[in-house]
Amino acid sequence: MNAKLPDGISAFSPPALIATWFGSGLLPFAPGTWGSLAALPFAWVIHLWAGGIGLAIAAVVVFFAGLWASRAILNSSSVSDPSYIVVDEVAAQWLVLAPFAVEPWIYLAGFFLFRFFDVVKVWPASAIDRDLKGAWGVMLDDIAAAAYAIAVLYGVTQ
Numbered sequence: 055m056n057a058k059l060p061d062g063i064s065a066f067s068p069p070a071l072i073a074t075w076f077g078s079g080l081l082p083f084a085p086g087t088w089g090s091l092a093a094l095p096f097a098w099v100i101h102l103w104a105g106g107i108g109l110a111i112a113a114v115v116v117f118f119a120g121l122w123a124s125r126a127i128l129n130s131s132s133v134s135d136p137s138y139i140v141v142d143e144v145a146a147q148w149l150v151l152a153p154f155a156v157e158p159w160i161y162l163a164g165f166f167l168f169r170f171f172d173v174v175k176v177w178p179a180s181a182i183d184r185d186l187k188g189a190w191g192v193m194l195d196d197i198a199a200a201a202y203a204i205a206v207l208y209g210v211t212q
Contacts, residue, residue: 059074059080059127059138060127060130060131060132061130062130063126063127063130065077065080068123069122069123069126069127070123070127071123072119072120072122072123072141073120073123073124073126073127073138073139073140073141074089074138074139074140074141075089075092075093075140075141075143075144076092078091078092078140079137079138079139079140079141080138085137085138085140086137086140086143086169086172086173087169088140089140089141089142089143089144089147090140090143090144090147090165090168090169090172091165092140092144093143093144093147093148094147094161094165096144096148097109097147097148097151097161098156098161100112100148101151101152101156102156106152106153106154107152109148109151109152110148110149110152110153112148113145113146113148113149113152114145116141116144116145116148117145117193117197119141120139120141120142120144120145120189120192120193121189121190121193122189123139123141124139124141124142124189124192124193125188125189127139128188128189128192134187134188134191135183135191135192139192141193142192142193142195142196142197143168143172143196145193145196145197146168146172146196146197146199146200147164147165147168147200149197149200149204150164150167150168150200150203150204150207151164153204153208154207154208154211155211160207160211163207163210164203164207167202167203167206167207168199168200168203170203171199171200171202171203172195172196172199174199175195175199176199176202178198179195179196179198179199179202180195182194182195182198183195
């Protein structure tokens with residue numbers, strides 16, 4: 055594990071487990087990529103079990119759990135958007151995949167498209183990342199990036 059949680063926050067506390075998506079955000083090098091990658095098996099199972107609507111609902115639930123967990127972590131941190139918080143990637147990655155078929159190539163394309171738009175931060179993601187502070191800022195810039203990934207993936211699949 056590379057990143058360090060703030061003092062007083064156990065890696066096994068509910069906020070840390072959610073915010074780091076069960077520790078994937080604590081892995082070295084590109085924690086957002088690890089978080090998105092760790093989201094995929096969960097997405098696959100939820101998608102098979104409950105369909106795209108179920109995955110979209112799960113993404114909303116994880117989004118609000120992420121708000122709560124991020125707020126708890128941020129209250130103990132001096133960093134405004136710590137890289138080890140990756141629950142935002144999970145919620146956004148699930149949103150990217152929800153409208154599409156459960157196909158390996160779609161999951162792979164959705165993963166790479168989301169990672170691209172999350173890193174590049176095309177407007178409004180860049181404005182959200184820059185201007186919106188706190189847990190909402192942590193969570194919403196990735197949702198904006200997900201919208202671009204959905205649009206491109208839709209164009210590719212139609």
